[in-house]
Amino acid sequence: MTKDVAMTDDVDVPSAASRRLVQEHARVMAAQVDRHAVTLENLLAILRADRVDDRTARAMAIEVATTSLVQLRMATDEQQSSMLEPVVGAFARLQNDLRPLVRFGGLDIQFVEPPASGRALPSEVAHAARAIVRSVVLAFVDSGEAKRVRIQWDCDGLNLLIGIRDDGAGELTVHDDSLRPVTEHVSALNGDVDVESTLGWGSSLDIRLPLDPPATPEPLSDSAELSGREREVLRLVAEGARNQDIATQLGISANTVKFHVSNLLRKVGARSRGELAALARN
Template sequence: MAEDARTPASRSAAAEHARTVAEQADRHALTLESLLAALRSTRLSDAAARAEAVEIASAALVELRTATDRRWSTILEPVSGAFSRLRADLRPLVRFGDLDVQFVEPPATGRALPGGVAHSARAIVRSAVLALVDAGAARRVRIQWDCDGRNLLMQLRDDGAGTLDVHDDAIRPIAERVVALDGTLAVASTPGWGSILDVSLPLDPVPRSAEAPADADLTERERDVLRLLVTGVGNREIAGGLGISTNTVKYHVANLLRKQGARTRAELAAFTSRA
């Protein structure tokens, strides 16, 4: 049956399933990165590394087995408590990995976070940190949370190459998750100095549905990029398929988002499919 014929309830269930799968994937990736960090650590003996790996794996199994029993979407978490859980998530990677993660504690007072927002916020930060680990250029990252009463404000600042962009393949899944929560993501980079990711998540998101303009004035090259983008491939694949640079692809994608009134590549692909 065509996707457009699905009911709002079925689309919501599908979106929730996709989010759950994505969150499980980045949590498992974090566990594997932590295991590798412990086993590769030059500060641990073989026996100590094995013991640490067993502890990490055991904790991950306990977390996996109890995940389905959680009612995280119906509870409230203080900002400081949610941040402490994030630190616990990242502790093995921080302890044994090459990335120096610095945590700036949020204020102890203020409005508590809805459980769903706190859960998603930790998943977003974990994904961002793993993206930095995979990139391999950053040696230090600072994580800071705050709450202004209406939004959870998160910032990650690294000392990497300073080439990150909101349209990069590594950042794209994070951006899509943020937008799915009706939040905002901004990336500011300075070559040679690092990048700053600013994320704002509303504590009381308002459901909304965006519609694409009826007739968008697209250039021939933009149509070429769009045709490949809707297949789900990344910027490098699009660049290779069209014989252009990845920076040119980013430029065209930014124009497509603006012209089509979309906030993410996923929305852009959905608008195009409906059209």
């Protein structure tokens, strides 16, 4: 780990673009709250109206609620179709999240903003990244050792790369209890954490979070070119049936079953019957 990386005493101020993204997010949320408030106010007004009988009030309330639900579903569909958060916007929200620690926690945090041209983050990755960084910083604060922390985000097109460095005692390891929630969170997202510490110089965490979910493996019976009989044999092998049991169920000889099993092992590259059964069950 390089020992001479400078840390400034001043906290970086978010760029104008970052502030605009945060403001736009706040504006959208405020608009949604306002629309829901209007719907509820209309429903209350209908239900409280003395000049409207119960049957008419019910019909009017149903119409208002139905219209509101349609609009909500349309907005949700539109939001889900573009559930991406610009990386600079996600980073700006992180800065806002950590600002109280800067002001009241006695911690000097240096933010190194990601390139504005970086790939947008899926919302769940952006949310998880902020939570992970907050957990790490709070762990530093609880230790009472660190006075300065440097946080950097970058994106290589496939992963969000997070770098966090402190100036603490330099005794942190990936197995430290304070990092257990972080490592578990990162692992759940199919990412990885690397920790390097130099005694007396601090610790450095490098975290990688994939932007795309892992590809779902194609079922073995679909990925391999198998005959109908081979598929039947494979199903029974996966259920733990022996050759003679398979032969009895399918009305074929045990030698024929052995022939099919041998072909299955060759086609899928399995080295044993147990491995073949395990592959078939995945």
